[in-house]
Amino acid sequence: MDTQSLQAFLAVADTSSFSRAAEQLHLTQPAVSKRIAVLENQTRARLFDRIGRRVSLTEAGQVLLPRARQILVMVDDSRRALGNLTGDVSGSLTLATSHHIGLHRLPPILGAYVKHHPEVRLDLRFLDSEQAYQGVLDGEIEIAVVTLAAEPDPQLQVVPMWIDRLCFVAARDHELARHGRLSLATLCEHNAVLPGPLTFTRQLIQARLADRGLRVSVTQSTNYLETLKMMATAGLGWSLLPEQMVAQEIAAGTLARLDVDASPVERPLGYLVHRDRTLSNAARSMLARLDEVREKAALSWPER
The missing domain is CATH 3.40.190.10 (Periplasmic binding protein-like II)
Structure with missing residues (x-):
């Protein structure tokens, strides 16, 4: 098996598309198809099912996938060691x-x-x-x-x-900004804008709330913290963001730092x-x- 064919195989497997794999590898689609055909001939197995526009791995392709990754890593390691x-x-x-x-x-x-x-x-x-x-x-x-x-x-x-210390914030005219010291329970009565549920940061927040038996209502989520800052500033909900990132907005009064009765949240x-x-x-x-x-x-x- 040559490495170029394996690279094409991984690109198609990762993108589920011959055309996107070609773009990723800076090749034409026929060139990618040819490399896959060579690999299928060498392995004597069909590696992809092509049904309409959908491309999916066959059982043989699923068996080859982790091994192909290992082979390419070993080749790269060898090149680096020599270099x-x-x-x-x-x-x-x-x-x-x-x-x-x-x-x-x-x-x-x-x-x-x-x-x-x-x-x-x-x-x-x-x-x-x-x-x-x-x-x-x-x-x-x-x-x-x-x-x-x-x-x-x-x-x-x-x-x-x-250490990234996080702080609770909301728009300056948000209802929460008019409160004094807040409990986590009171905070969870209001909508939040937070990172996606699979992110390490969101898991950290949820674990903190779960310790108190609390759940948060997230109306908007994105993994881009700058976007979360914008949404919090617009009043779409409270958020938990790095202190360093929101210091300027807090000083300017566009965001309010919420005084929450909880130990610091750090990541x-x-x-x-x-x-x-x-x-x-x-x-x-x-x-x-x-x-x-x-x-x-x-x-x-x-x-x-």
């Missing part, structure tokens, strides 16, 4: 981050990195933290700088870097890599820079 022998910090580095961290935490780190390592081609991907986790597990991403899960996969090396931010992956020199240099920032942040958390 590392030169000692050069060059080649490509695939780094994923959430939109919030990418906007508010990473710019100075990335700026210094590209200045010192101009030979590195930085492939920066903005993803939800949960998608970035999976990308590292699948071997598609070398480093992810994201919101950390409460219980990370043991295959991952997870290093905390910052850990940091980086993660796969324990079994051979990291490129470019990735090692990025980790060194991230560790410098971590030390300056004076966080003494143990590595998990």
Whole structure:
């Protein structure tokens, strides 16, 4: 099996489309179809069912899928291991981050990195933290700088870097903004705008409320915190957002910080890599820079 055919197979499997796979690989659709045909000939099995516009994996395709990922990861690891022998910090580095961290935490780190390592081609991907986790597990991403899960996969090396303290906010003319100290129960009587239910941040909030036997009514959800800030400012509901992110709006009076009778809600931010992956020199240099920032942040958390 050649790696190009396997790459085409994964692209079609991930997108459920030959045309989208072709766009992803910068190939024509016939070229992708040819590579799949070659792979099906080599495996002596049909890998996809094509019914109308729908493309789905056959049983043989489902068996091949995890093995194809493993093969490509092993090939990439071998290339990196050989490339590392030169000692050069060059080649490509695939780094994923959430939109919030990418906007508010990473710019100075990335700026210094590209200045010192101009030979590195930085492939920066903005993803939800949960998608970035999976990308590292699948071997598609070398480093992810994201919101950390409460219980990370043991295959991952997870290093905390910052604590993001969250605060309850609402529009300045919202009913809650006219209250004094609020209980969580009173807060839950009003609609909220929060991250999606599968996000680490939402799970953190729900766990806090569940400890009090409470449930929240979420009328709008999005994984983009900047959008949540806009919706809260517009009066669509209260929200829970990073202090650093809403400080300017609170100072300007467009958002009100709610005085809620609860201990601070905090979420850990940091980086993660796969324990079994051979990291490129470019990735090692990025980790060194991230560790410098971590030390300056004076966080003494143990590595998990």
